[in-house]
Structures are given as C-alpha cells and as structure tokens.
Amino acid sequence: MPKVLIVYASRTGESEKIANLIGEGIRIAGLEANVVKVTDIKKETDLQGYDALIFGSATYHGSMMDKMKTMLFMAEKAGLEGKVGGAFGAFGWSGEAPGRIYETMENIFKMNMVGDPLMLKSPSLGGGIKMAQEYGKKIAAKLAG
Template identity: 80%
Template sequence: MAKVLIVYASRTGDTEKIAQLIAEGIRISGVEASVVPVKDIKKDTDLQGYDAYVFGSPTYHGEMLDKIKTLLFMAEKAGLKGKVGGAFGAFGWSGEAPDRIYGTMKNIFGMEMVGDPLRLKNADLGGGISMAQEYGKQIAQKLG
C-alpha cells in the first residue's frame, strides 16, 4: 500500500486541522497517511519510506514558519525527486506560505506536484473541510 507523509507547523491549530482533513481524504481513497508535527522530524532520514509528501505551514507576516523552512533544507537532502507532493496552509490575510513550499517542492526538489497549493482561512469556513479532504483524494489519485 502507498504511504503519504504529511508534515505541518501550526500556531493556532488551524493548519494542524487542515493536515488531519487532508489525511482523511487520502485514507478514504485507500492510501495510508501519517500526520506528523514538524518538531518530530529531526533528520532527513525521518522522511524516508514514503511515496508522497505533503508539507504545510500557516502564513505569518508573509512567510512560512521557520520550522518549515528548516524542514525544507533537510528535505533537499532526502531524495524526493519524482515523488508526489502537495503543499497547504492556513492564513489570515495573504497566504504566501503554501505557494513558497509548493514552489520549493516542485522546482528545487523536482517533485510531481498535485494541482495547486491548498490555501484556507481555516478548515471550518467556506467549505474548507471538503476542500481539504478533496486535496487528499487528489494526492491519493496521483499515486495511482
């Protein structure tokens, strides 16, 4: 069975909730999903053994959280080229973090990205629950 690793940083819990909903969509599609807070990823070998990777961070003052930046530097050494990828995050005003994560995964790591990054104000507004679950289903579908 294919396995997906979802790693997130969250300040208020919104990005964590989105991560859990993406995982639900993946699992509904019959694919295994692990949701891990970024603080639990200590070295690049912690990223090994997965078929797809989804990274998420809220946007705070126009940026992703520093722990996700550190994760991306670590992930650059993890050999993710050709793996399926996705990016997501919660935001209050601008929402740049998921775009920057997505661009790094696609252009630097050479990953096969799903659609566009998922940006939600939070999971409970404007159909956010179904949008996050659908994003998970798209990731599972791209795995084949």
C-alpha cells in the first residue's frame, strides 16, 4: 500500500488541522498517511520510504515558518526527485508560504506535484474541511496513476 508523509509547521494550529484533514482524505482513498510536525523530522532519512510527501506551513510575516525552511534545506539531500508531492498552508492576510513550498518541491526537488498548493484561511471556513480532504484524495489519485 502506498505511504504518504504529511509534514506541517503550525503557529496557531490551523495548518495542523489542515494536515490532518489531508491525511483523512488520503485514508478515505485507501492509502496510508502519516502526519508529523516539522520538528519531528531530524534527518533526511526521516523523509525516505514514502511514495508521496506533502509539506505545509502557516504564512508568518510574509514567509513560511523558519522550521519549515530548515527542513526544506535538509530535504534537498533526501532524494525526492520524481516522488508525488503537494503543499498547503493556513494564512491570515497574504498566504505566500504554500506557494514557496510548492515551487521548492517542484523546481529544486524535481517532484511530481499535484495541481496547485492548497491555501486556506482556516479549515473551518468556506468548505475548508472538504477542500483539504479532496486535496488528500488528489494525492492518492495521482499515486494510483
């Protein structure tokens, strides 16, 4: 069974909620999903052994959270080329973090990205729960082929 790793950096808990909802969507599709905090990723081997990886961060002062930036530098050595990928994040005003994560995964890591990054102000607003679950299902569908 394909395995998906979802790594999140959250400031107020909203990006964590989105990560868990994406995980639900992946599980609904019948795949395994592991949701972990960015601080739980200690070395590049923690990112290996997965068929897809999804990274997300809140946007804070116009950028992704520092711990996510650090993890992305480490991920560069993890051999993620060709793996299915996705990016997401919660934001208050500007929402740059998901796009920057997505572009890093696509252009530097050379991953096989799904659609566009998922950007939500909150998973509880405007259909956010369903949107996050559907994003997880899109990842699962891309893995299926």
